[in-house]
Amino acid sequence: SQTIHQWPATLVQPVGSPLSLECTVEGTSNPNLYWYRQAAGRGLQLLFYSVGIGQISSEVPQNLSASRPQDRQFILSSKKLLLSDSGFYLCAWEGADTQYFGPGTRLTVL
Amino acid sequence: AQKITQTQPGMFVQEKEAVTLDCTYDTSDPSYGLFWYKQPSSGEMIFLIYQGSYDQQNATEGRYSLNFQKARKSANLVISASQLGDSAMYFCAMRPDQTGANNLFFGTGTRLTVIP
Numbered sequence: 113s114q115t116i117h118q119w120p121a122t123l124v125q126p127v128g129s130p131l132s133l134e135c136t137v138e139g140t141s142n143p144n145l146y147w148y149r150q151a152a153g154r155g156l157q158l159l160f161y162s163v164g165i166g167q168i169s170s171e172v173p174q175n176l177s178a179s180r181p182q183d184r185q186f187i188l189s190s191k192k193l194l195l196s197d198s199g200f201y202l203c204a205w206e207g208a209d210t211q212y213f214g215p216g217t218r219l220t221v222l
Numbered sequence: 223a224q225k226i227t228q229t230q231p232g233m234f235v236q237e238k239e240a241v242t243l244d245c246t247y248d249t250s251d252p253s254y255g256l257f258w259y260k261q262p263s264s265g266e267m268i269f270l271i272y273q274g275s276y277d278q279q280n281a282t283e284g285r286y287s288l289n290f291q292k293a294r295k296s297a298n299l300v301i302s303a304s305q306l307g308d309s310a311m312y313f314c315a316m317r318p319d320q321t322g323a324n325n326l327f328f329g330t331g332t333r334l335t336v337i338p
Contacts, residue, residue, distance in 0.1 A: 171325070
């Protein structure tokens with residue numbers, strides 16, 4: 113069966129510091145992968161998606177970037193965090209019927 | 223452009239009763255899918271149910287059913303026999319059927335509280 117992992121689970125970072133969040137999927141090959149952000153009390157906003165290695169599409173202009181160095185690895189990065197980057201970050205992979213989400217990373221930027 | 227609207231920020235239901243969570247959508251795509259997810263306090267997004275735009279029958283999954291009214295562009299979630307563990311945020315989402323990546327568009331959610 114397929115599983116999706118995210119780490120870290122929680123992160124507290126100062127403004128201006130770099131960021132790297134990792135997402136890996138097991139049990140499937142070449143899945144479509146997605147990064148979403150959820151602000152407190154809000155719905156999910158799609159940030160990036162990838163249909164294959166090295167293929168990244170951005171939905172929202174911002175100071176975040178994404179990379180897909182391996183088939184089942186998706187990384188969300190930033191060179192300098194802003195206060196507005198705080199939120200809950202969810203990675204998802206696309207199955208036959210829908211998207212399945214990882215456990216998420218809760219990021220607090222102070 | 224796609225838009226998902228959930229007009230109920232919060233709902234209360236008595237344990238063992240049924241509850242309906244509202245969802246309306248707007249899209250120009252001829253083919254699409256509709257989804258409901260549950261998000262407990264732990265934060266994980268749990269897939270509940272799916273309805274295709276061309277499906278003739280309403281989807282059901284255990285205690286969950288989706289009341290799909292295509293002409294009204296509504297896709298309400300019905301939870302029967304509510305349990306305390308149903309207390310969570312519920313999100314309606316839509317995905318246009320297209321090649322390549324299929325992005326999900328989410329509503330703002332409804333917080334359901336089940337009262338013992």
